[in-house]
Amino acid sequence: MTESEGTASPTEPQYVESADDFSQKVNENEIVFVDFYADWCGPCKMLEPIVEDLAADTPASVLKVDVDQHQQLASQYQVRGVPTTVLFVDGDVEEIMVGVRGKEQYVSLIEQAAN
Numbered sequence: 001m002t003e004s005e006g007t008a009s010p011t012e013p014q015y016v017e018s019a020d021d022f023s024q025k026v027n028e029n030e031i032v033f034v035d036f037y038a039d040w041c042g043p044c045k046m047l048e049p050i051v052e053d054l055a056a057d058t059p060a061s062v063l064k065v066d067v068d069q070h071q072q073l074a075s076q077y078q079v080r081g082v083p084t085t086v087l088f089v090d091g092d093v094e095e096i097m098v099g100v101r102g103k104e105q106y107v108s109l110i111e112q113a114a115n
Helices: 019-028 042-057 071-076 103-114
Strands: 031-037 061-066 084-089 092-098
Touching (some): 031 103, 042 061, 042 103, 084 103, 092 103
Parallel strands (some): 031 061
Antiparallel strands (some): 031 084, 084 092
């Protein structure tokens, strides 16, 4: 990890390795967009290109959490269906959305959080 990564958000989604990894990434970045997904989930696959665009085109750090590998994290954030997206601002949950939304809605939420 380079020093600059602490200030600028990565331009690609980051896959969460553990609960500690998740906490560290949420707390290190001002705006964090989290995609709770499953490999077997059709709508999750539809959301994938949007999530990649959000990482590249917005100030948010984008995390991906596989709910099958990280059931405790999914439970902690009350993920009952996938995909579920969670927007964190300064380490706090700002918004939780279940299902796939249009890219514009996600961008709008992130831009509001950034202002």
